[in-house]
Structures are given as structure tokens and as C-alpha cells.
Amino acid sequence: MEMKKIATRDSYGNALKELGAEHPDLVVLDADLAGATKTGTFQKAFPERHFDFGIAEANMICAAAGMATTGLVPFASSFAMFAAGRAFEQVRNSVGYPHLNVKIGATHGGISVGEDGASHQCCEDFALMRAIPGMTVICPADDVEARAAVRAAYEMEGPVYLRFGRLAVPVFHSEDYRFQIGKGEVVKDGSDVAIIANGLLVYEAIKAAEALEAEGIHAMVINMATIKPLDNDLVLEAARKCGRVITCEEHSVIGGLGEAVCSLLSEKHPTPVKRVGVNDEYGHSGPAAALLEQFGLTAPHIVEVAREFCGK
16 A cells, blocks of 8 residues: 655645644734745635735744734745745844744755755755754654644744655554654664664664564664754664664754754764765755655665675
8 A cells, every 4th residue: 555645834834724724813824925935724714913024034934923023923934945044134133042932934945845846855954953943943744744734833942944855655653653752763673783864864764674574683773853953862762772873864864853963863862863964965956756865864764774784
């Protein structure tokens, strides 16, 4: 039976609509991209609570900050390249510095944006948002987790950066899955190597672990949707048990999940780590699947890394 596939940007739009029916203080802001970010789903249901700022992302973030001071819970939405990149100063100074209750819904993150090319393939957003004090950074793996993450972001007080994807990805969580900010999830137990992943790389890690099992390599797979705050206890437990760690993310190897894990382990429990991600280079235009393969963001490449790492 083929697994259902849903893009997490669709999950974002559906979750906003559901939450909007429950919470009249939830408002949604967009920057001329409601169709692409899927906030149009919310707009159709609650047009009086949806605000389009045009191609003016910095202004949108500042308006979201102002709305938050009145008790509203704004979700400001755009592509990751614009929400984290173009509006960085406003996110830092108008949202992060006063620690306002603004949620940033960033879609089209990573290489899998595909044909839009390097200018839109944001592989630096984790690094930018992690550097802002008090910012929570989340990258869910599938539809179920994405919808749960949006709800969790609404329920917590303080700024949150949520990254969603354009590409439809397999839904491997059941509807009873419970998401907690700051907590990782052991998807598969193992003892030879721990594979810590987020976003669409989680399912690739699962497939890699299944292939490695056939070769006698027992890989632990951890879904680390929350990049900040990192689940330090789970990372340390995995490192102690397996002795080797591979991190997998659709982001630059600089500044993202891999560096967060390396920073923790270097201080608390020095452990060999291999990082799977975008290797300090720009993407380019092309079909999403082909780009993921070219940049090594697939199960076969994870298998190669693990096989070499484990001396097989």
C-alpha cells in the first residue's frame, strides 16, 4: 500500500483554519503569497482576520509585532527566504528583542523548492533563527506533525519559527501522535549509529535504517523536529548508546541541526558525528527529487555515510 503524501505547507494552512475556528484571537498575515503558503485556506474561512501586506515582508513582521502587543496571536507567513532572510532585522529587533508572541510560518524551505532556484531555496534559515535569543525553531517531518506543531506554537507564549516544505512528503505518523516542543522522538531503536533528522529527511532516515538493517547495521532514528530548544537529554542518550551520530537536514551543514548537535556533544559527551546536509553551496533550479538526490539528501546517501562510518 502506497503511503499518503502531503506537503507540510498544506498542513500549515489546514491547521490555521482549524485553530481559527477555536480561537478568535488568532490572525494571519501574508505577503502576497496566500496561494503558495496555503494561508488562503484560512482567508476563505476568516477573511476579516487575514491581512495581505503585499511584497513587504519587513512591514508584515512589524505589523505582527504590533498586533501581538494588543493580545492577538499573529501567524506571519511567507517563503522561508523572505520570512527569515529579507525580514531578519525586523524579526530580531521587533519580535525577538521584546520577546513578543509572534509565530512565523515559513514555507518553501530548503532545496526541494525545486524549479524556483537558488534565490528561493533557503538553506540558511535555521542558522538565522537559532541565533535569535528566545526564538523557538521547529521543522516538522510530515502532515500530522506539522499540524500538531502549529497548534503547539499557538499554545506556547513567545516567538516561534515554523518551517514547512513545498514538496509532498509521506505521512508516517498516526493521528494519535503527540508532539511536544523541545522533545525528540525515537522512531526506530538501534545501537550501532544514531541518525538524528528533521523535516523531509526523517522519512529518508527511516528508509536508510531499514536498508542498513539488512546489512547488519542497527541504526537508531530520531525525529528532532524542534531544533531550538534541542532535546539535549535524548541526543546525549543516543550518543552514549550508539557511539556514532549522523545528522540529516535539508539545510546548510553550517548553523543548523548538525551544528546544534555537535555543539552539545563537544561539551557534554564528545562523539564522532557526520553531517548530511547542503555542503556550503547554493542550490539551483531543477525538479525537487533530482535536486535532493544530487545534494545527497536521500536514503541511499545516508546509507553510504552510515556504512563507511560503521566500517562496513
